[in-house]
Amino acid sequence: xxxxxxxxxxxxxxxxxxxxxxxxxxxxxxxxxxxxxxxxxxxxxxxxxxxxxxxxxxxxxxxxxxxxxxxxxxxxxxxxxxxxxxxxxxxxxxxxxxxxxxxxxxxxxxxxxxxxxxxxxxxxxxxxxxxxxxxxxxxxxxxxxxxxxxxxxxxxxxxxxxxxxxxxxxxxxxxxxxxxxxxxxxxxxxxxxxxxxxxxxxxxxxxxxxxxxxxxxxxxxxxxxxxxxxxxxxxxxxxxxxxxxxxxxxxxxxxxxxxxxxxxxxxxxxxxxxxxxxxxxxxxxxxxxxxxxxxxxxxxxxxxxxxxxxxxxxxxxxxxxxxxxxxxxxxxxxxxxxxxxxxxxxxxxxxxxxxxx
Amino acid sequence: xxxxxxxxxxxxxxxxxxxxxxxxxxxxxxxxxxxxxxxxxxxxxxxxxxxxxxxxxxxxxxxxxxxxxxxxxxxxxxxxxxxxxxxxxxxxxxxxxxxxxxxxxxxxxxxxxxxxxxxxxxxxxxxxxxxxxxxxxxxxxxxxxxxxxxxxxxxxxxxxxxxxxxxxxxxxxxxxxxxxxxxxxxxxxxxxxxxxxxxxxxxxxxxxxxxxxxxxxxxxxxxxxxxxxxxxxxxxxxxxxxxxxxxxxxxxxxxxxxxxxxxxxxxxxxxxxxxxxxxxxxxxxxxxxxxxxxxxxxxxxxxxxxxxxxxxxxxxxxxxxxxxxxxxxxxxxxxxxxxxxxxxxxxxxxxxxxxxxxxxxxxxxxxxxxxxxxxxxxxxxxxxxxxxxxxxxxxxxxxxxxxxxxxxxxxxx
Numbered sequence: 001x002x003x004x005x006x007x008x009x010x011x012x013x014x015x016x017x018x019x020x021x022x023x024x025x026x027x028x029x030x031x032x033x034x035x036x037x038x039x040x041x042x043x044x045x046x047x048x049x050x051x052x053x054x055x056x057x058x059x060x061x062x063x064x065x066x067x068x069x070x071x072x073x074x075x076x077x078x079x080x081x082x083x084x085x086x087x088x089x090x091x092x093x094x095x096x097x098x099x100x101x102x103x104x105x106x107x108x109x110x111x112x113x114x115x116x117x118x119x120x121x122x123x124x125x126x127x128x129x130x131x132x133x134x135x136x137x138x139x140x141x142x143x144x145x146x147x148x149x150x151x152x153x154x155x156x157x158x159x160x161x162x163x164x165x166x167x168x169x170x171x172x173x174x175x176x177x178x179x180x181x182x183x184x185x186x187x188x189x190x191x192x193x194x195x196x197x198x199x200x201x202x203x204x205x206x207x208x209x210x211x212x213x214x215x216x217x218x219x220x221x222x223x224x225x226x227x228x229x230x231x232x233x234x235x236x237x238x239x240x241x242x243x244x245x246x247x248x249x250x251x252x253x254x255x256x257x258x259x260x261x262x263x264x265x266x267x268x269x270x271x272x273x274x275x276x277x278x279x280x281x282x283x284x285x286x287x288x289x290x291x292x293x294x295x296x297x298x299x300x301x302x303x304x305x306x307x308x309x310x311x312x313x314x315x316x317x318x319x320x321x322x323x324x325x326x327x328x329x330x331x332x333x334x335x336x337x338x339x340x341x342x343x344x345x346x347x348x349x350x351x352x353x354x355x356x357x
Numbered sequence: 358x359x360x361x362x363x364x365x366x367x368x369x370x371x372x373x374x375x376x377x378x379x380x381x382x383x384x385x386x387x388x389x390x391x392x393x394x395x396x397x398x399x400x401x402x403x404x405x406x407x408x409x410x411x412x413x414x415x416x417x418x419x420x421x422x423x424x425x426x427x428x429x430x431x432x433x434x435x436x437x438x439x440x441x442x443x444x445x446x447x448x449x450x451x452x453x454x455x456x457x458x459x460x461x462x463x464x465x466x467x468x469x470x471x472x473x474x475x476x477x478x479x480x481x482x483x484x485x486x487x488x489x490x491x492x493x494x495x496x497x498x499x500x501x502x503x504x505x506x507x508x509x510x511x512x513x514x515x516x517x518x519x520x521x522x523x524x525x526x527x528x529x530x531x532x533x534x535x536x537x538x539x540x541x542x543x544x545x546x547x548x549x550x551x552x553x554x555x556x557x558x559x560x561x562x563x564x565x566x567x568x569x570x571x572x573x574x575x576x577x578x579x580x581x582x583x584x585x586x587x588x589x590x591x592x593x594x595x596x597x598x599x600x601x602x603x604x605x606x607x608x609x610x611x612x613x614x615x616x617x618x619x620x621x622x623x624x625x626x627x628x629x630x631x632x633x634x635x636x637x638x639x640x641x642x643x644x645x646x647x648x649x650x651x652x653x654x655x656x657x658x659x660x661x662x663x664x665x666x667x668x669x670x671x672x673x674x675x676x677x678x679x680x681x682x683x684x685x686x687x688x689x690x691x692x693x694x695x696x697x698x699x700x701x702x703x704x705x706x707x708x709x710x711x712x713x714x715x716x717x718x719x720x721x722x723x724x725x726x727x728x729x730x731x732x733x734x735x736x737x738x739x740x741x742x743x744x745x746x747x748x749x750x751x752x753x754x755x756x757x758x759x760x761x762x763x764x765x766x767x768x769x770x
Contacts, residue, residue: 048447049440056436149541158546159484160463162497174471176443249439250467251497255460255543256435292440295429302427311664313407314400317391317430 043177051176058183059244061284064268066237072274074230075210080140081265084235086257088114088242090155093163103166111239118235126224148254160253163246273338282339294320382423386445386454393433397597405679408663419690469501473701483510486733487769495769505681506643513552515739515759516617520590521559536588537566545594573598580607596621608634624673628751635746641739644677653722681723684716737761
């Protein structure tokens with residue numbers, strides 16, 4: 001009975017297998033399947049605007065999960081994630097046009113190429129940590145950004161690179177409706193893989209490295225290997241996310257992959273919850289939706305007769321930018337453990353209701 | 358009784374909604390950078406576009422059709438530009454868009470082409486000028502992209518041509534040295550190669566480029582490099598605070614170089630901000646200045662009153678370019694209305710309908726432009742101005758007007 005309902009009060013887990021399960025009850029498992037089914041039906045009732053937001057959540061979400069594996073699970077830091085995201089976009093376009101490899105295969109290949117680059121820049125992690133590592137990865141951001149502008153053979157230099165649409169058996173995924181399925185497929189696959197990774201020996205090793213590196217080493221965990229591997233996995237995710245972004249837009253320009261993007265990825269992880277897979281997705285949805293919802297408020301104001309004059313539009317434009325900053329600061333103060341923590345608290349509240357203690 | 362009331366109310370509301378639907382209007386999206394990294398000039402350009410669209414509506418719209426428009430400040434962030442575009446396209450049936458920078462324009466090339474929505478941007482990258490992908494160098498054809506003005510590459514070529522004449526006019530002998538100054542970034546780099554090739558053709562010695570950050574800072578080291586290399590002509594690819602810092606730093610160091618900038622790197626606002634140090638600073642424009650006595654500027658001043666009732670505010674040349682961009686779109690829409698209706702596809706055709714075309718009332722303010730289905734270089738004439746700061750006042754004089762030939766190998770490059 002307990003397996004078909006929501007999880008009952010008390011903790012009945014008696015084996016490691018139960019403890020490690022992704023879907024705690026059959027009901028949650030069915031709910032997850034139903035949600036994915038519902039997601040697949042979304043293009044039937046959502047317009048292009050919402051679909052484009054969902055696609056944005058997908059490619060940013062994949063990349064952000066990569067960063068959360070590095071920062072939240074392994075306790076490393078990276079300020080170069082935006083550059084790796086860009087590298088994935090260029091790499092996939094390059095693999096596709098240069099070697100005539102279909103986009104469907106170019107995307108994972110771009111992931112592996114980005115993984116190699118990520119591990120190269122992650123090498124200092126074997127020796128340094130904390131602020132020092134942050135600065136080392138910041139250097140990666142600048143080096144890769146400069147590389148985009150110079151390496152014409154790879155990125156097209158200042159003119160940028162064109163990226164073909166995804167094509168499978170002659171069917172072109174070049175509209176929002178069709179690309180949405182590619183994005184959702186990638187998102188679900190990468191998140192399932194991410195959740196699974198955390199249950200494996202390697203995933204536990206990441207957490208051990210984060211929690212106490214000395215104890216981890218005493219337990220026989222090879223610190224260098226796992227720190228480097230974490231950089232690799234993180235860059236792989238960034239590469240896949242970037243490649244999807246490139247093939248969605250059809251055009252990749254170096255302008256989009258600045259340090260601001262790297263910081264935005266960090267913000268997504270912190271707002272969602274460090275060390276939480278589902279929290280990452282919550283953080284991404286939050287960061288994508290916040291400017292859009294503020295824009296809707298601004299849009300409603302602009303519908304009024306007094307609202308659509310330049311002085312007011314400019315004024316609210318600044319307010320909008322400030323509000324985004326303010327919300328992030330408020331989050332860091334009042335919800336430092338992120339949305340995932342808040343979600344857990346909401347669930348607990350209902351589980352114990354009306355006995356909150 | 359209540360039923361009667363309810364019935365009449367619903368009938369009235371139906372009639373109102375039907376009337377609203379019958380209202381003749383089309384939607385134009387307007388992306389602007391009012392608070393992002395390029396807001397320094399972005400807000401002037403955006404003012405030009407907004408005031409023009411409001412002025413058009415106030416004066417009969419597109420032959421009776423109202424231009425319903427919305428300005429969204431996307432702060433130079435690509436995801437927000439895509440979001441706005443999708444919203445306009447799917448919910449408001451956008452027929453054309455007024456865009457802004459390199460990042461958003463390039464991100465939207467494919468979408469615009471697929472959706473057949475003309476995008477009028479203020480990104481003058483050369484590769485946007487090849488709609489058919491005729492030049493083998495063109496990475497991606499941009500059939501639905503238009504801009505008013507010469508491309509960055511053409512403007513730089515015009516400056517180099519002016520520099521070559523200037524070198525001779527001053528009676529100098531030997532090969533003059535030319536240096537590209539700017540950040541290693543798509544916007545400053547856009548004309549770098551094309552310009553260097555033309556400089557070589559004209560007999561310049563092209564020096565290694567000097568990298569100067571887009572953000573303001575202390576650039577004395579870079580100015581010393583320019584001084585030591587003995588560079589005679591320097592093209593500045595940056596804008597705003599970076600240009601301010603560079604000019605000030607080079608004045609301190611005493612660099613003897615003829616500075617030339619791209620179209621965003623020189624205007625009266627920046628010269629006022631720099632103050633002492635602006636000496637014979639050469640920059641291109643595509644429009645006259647606010648105070649110039651040109652017939653077309655009378656309409657520009659009228660348009661300016663939309664957001665400045667007093668009519669006293671002096672606008673930059675970026676504002677005038679915004680006006681031109683909106684008015685070319687307006688006349689293309691008028692053509693479309695007469696030839697099958699205002700749709701994106703017809704507006705595009707409208708852009709090709711006339712040769713040597715100046716929008717009505719803006720003669721002299723916007724240069725005669727010609728777009729064809731195979732060549733989106735609307736303008737290949739560049740007016741060159743010289744800025745000076747004398748006794749606390751900015752002085753700007755026209756020094757030359759260079760008309761470049763429409764070379765095939767320059768299309769899209």
